[in-house]
Amino acid sequence: MEIKIVNRSRHALPTYATPLSAGMDLRANVDEPVVLPPLGRCLIPTGLFIALPAGYEAQVRPRSGLALKKGIGLLNSPGTIDADYRGEIGVILVNLSNEPFTVNDGERIAQLVVARHETVEWTPVETLDDTERGAGGFGHTGC
DSSP states (O other): OEEEEEOOOSSSOOSSTTTTTTTTEOOOOOOOOOOEEETEEEEOOEEEEEEEEETTEEEEEHHHHHHHOEEEEEESSSEOOOOOOSSSEEEEEEOSSSSOOOTTTTTTEEEEEEEEOOOOOOOOOOOOOOOTTTOOOOOOOOO
């Protein structure tokens, strides 16, 4: 699938790390290092702008290595980029660790996954059909 992209960053376009990877790494595009204090959050620019086709979204997801090793996650995760959005892709990083974290220019900060989606048309009804599960949820089968 081809997607139009404008790269105003100082870095190469996102690529897949392996042939079967679902996500491409997004890199920080910052003029100077950004320090995230413990529990701090910041919108980090990527310098990338995309035009997705109708019926697709791009999901911005955390990197598991940053989460496990540094306690860095993403707020609003996964972040959705709609097909009609033309602004810069930004990544809302959060530092969930007890130590400051420095984001340097070019650092891999998130993953981008492009996925197909459906458009829903609601059908209002008075009742729904029964299932074995019914209304059970939020731990109804145990922890």
